[in-house]
Amino acid sequence: MKQFHVFVLLILISLTEALDYAKPGCKDTCGNVRIPYPFGIRRNCSLNEWYTLDCNFSTPYLSALNNMEVLNVNLEQQTITVNVSKISNCQNPVWNSSHILTANSGSGGNPFLFAKLHNIFMVEGCGNAFMISDNGSAVVTGCSATCHNNTVSDVNNCFGIGCCQTIIPYDLKSFSLDLTDMETQKGVCGFAYLVDKNSYVQGRSFSDQSTFVPISLLWTLADHDYDQLPGCSQSVRTRTVFDLGYNTSAESIRCECGATYEGNPYLEGGCKGG
Ligand SMILES: *[C@@H]1O[C@H](CO)[C@@H](O)[C@H](O)[C@H]1NC(C)=O
Numbered sequence: 629m630k631q632f633h634v635f636v637l638l639i640l641i642s643l644t645e646a647l648d649y650a651k652p653g654c655k656d657t658c659g660n661v662r663i664p665y666p667f668g669i670r671r672n673c674s675l676n677e678w679y680t681l682d683c684n685f686s687t688p689y690l691s692a693l694n695n696m697e698v699l700n701v702n703l704e705q706q707t708i709t710v711n712v713s714k715i716s717n718c719q720n721p722v723w724n725s726s727h728i729l730t731a732n733s734g735s736g737g738n739p740f741l742f743a744k745l746h747n748i749f750m751v752e753g754c755g756n757a758f759m760i761s762d763n764g765s766a767v768v769t770g771c772s773a774t775c776h777n778n779t780v781s782d783v784n785n786c787f788g789i790g791c792c793q794t795i796i797p798y799d800l801k802s803f804s805l806d807l808t809d810m811e812t813q814k815g816v817c818g819f820a821y822l823v824d825k826n827s828y829v830q831g832r833s834f835s836d837q838s839t840f841v842p843i844s845l846l847w848t849l850a851d852h853d854y855d856q857l858p859g860c861s862q863s864v865r866t867r868t869v870f871d872l873g874y875n876t877s878a879e880s881i882r883c884e885c886g887a888t889y890e891g892n893p894y895l896e897g898g899c900k901g902g
């Protein structure tokens with residue numbers, strides 16, 4: 629039985645090694661993080677500047693987005709998980725996400741969106757916190773946490789006492805946070821943030837002690853990106869429309885290896901099996 633397991637493991641290892649996730653001549657991992665094309669380390673390994681990562685001391689950073697640390701890239705969900713600081717009412721009672729999604733380089737529009745499906749909005753502390761749309765004219769979502777005397781925030785019991793959570797109703801290009809209606813009790817600060825749902829449930833890369841949280845961004849591909857992805861024409865292509873609220877939307881092309889194939893559909897010949 630044990631030998632059988634080892635055998636299966638060897639097959640799995642050899643299958644994994646046969647699949648290429650990066651362009652030829654490019655590294656496909658940085659530390660523990662797999663970096664599949666269209667992302668790539670160094671300029672000529674990625675689709676464009678937006679998808680270019682730096683790998684410094686085995687940690688990947690998105691250089692076009694304020695050098696945010698990348699924790700995971702997901703090809704199927706078309707998401708990238710990044711490590712972002714929680715926002716505190718003591719430091720930034722009014723905060724604007726353009727701090728995160730401000731580009732340092734790159735041509736064309738910023739292809740990243742805050743993913744509605746993959747994140748929840750969480751507030752630790754006492755009082756009300758609001759997420760405000762781009763232009764500051766509408767409340768996107770918000771929640772209220774009540775506290776009594778020495779209530780301690782506990783993200784694992786986040787039902788309205790010292791902590792509250794809610795969904796976000798659309799995908800967002802940017803947003804602001806308004807924490808001016810949160811109290812600071814005995815010098816304890818409140819926090820508001822988006823957090824990746826899976827990380828929150830699993831509680832692995834995320835704990836109340838940390839002031840950093842993993843959040844998920846959608847990476848979108850426009851028609852002119854598609855034209856530069858010859859692998860896609862050999863795979864299954866779908867067009868997704870993302871609701872950005874207020875009668876606005878964004879589109880993205882997604883490529884997938886068909887059923888019984890696996891690998892990276894964005895690379896030429898990247899899908900293997902059959
Ligand atoms: C990237 O590729 C272009 C065109 O293939 C080439 O001209 C350029 O020298 C390459 N740059 C680097 C840094 O390899």
Ligand SMILES: *[C@@H]1O[C@H](CO)[C@@H](O)[C@H](O)[C@H]1NC(C)=O
Pocket residue numbers: 682683684689695
């Ligand atoms: C990673 O290294 C590159 C090259 O040395 C440097 O330009 C960049 O600022 C570094 N990024 C981070 C996040 O340290």
Ligand SMILES: *[C@@H]1O[C@H](CO)[C@@H](O)[C@H](O)[C@H]1NC(C)=O
Pocket residue numbers: 724725726760761762763764804
């Ligand atoms: C957030 O910052 C951007 C860019 O500086 C600005 O255009 C936008 O109006 C700001 N939003 C709010 C609600 O302050």
Ligand SMILES: *[C@@H]1O[C@H](CO)[C@@H](O)[C@H](O)[C@H]1NC(C)=O
Pocket residue numbers: 777
């Ligand atoms: C809450 O604090 C007040 C004033 O410090 C105190 O009188 C009261 O007994 C406390 N209530 C509870 C339930 O601890």
Ligand SMILES: *[C@@H]1O[C@H](CO)[C@@H](O)[C@H](O)[C@H]1NC(C)=O
Pocket residue numbers: 697699711712833840
């Ligand atoms: C996120 O960044 C902080 C600060 O650099 C670091 O301490 C923490 O380990 C990072 N989290 C993960 C999951 O890498």
Ligand SMILES: *[C@@H]1O[C@H](CO)[C@@H](O)[C@H](O)[C@H]1NC(C)=O
Pocket residue numbers: 874875
């Ligand atoms: C959205 O579009 C519909 C139909 O064009 C219009 O009636 C409605 O007022 C719009 N809503 C917003 C928030 O702009």
Ligand SMILES: *[C@@H]1O[C@H](CO)[C@@H](O)[C@H](O)[C@H]1NC(C)=O
Pocket residue numbers: 763765874876
């Ligand atoms: C804010 O954006 C929404 C949707 O794009 C638009 O309906 C509204 O008129 C804008 N408000 C201002 C003050 O620009």
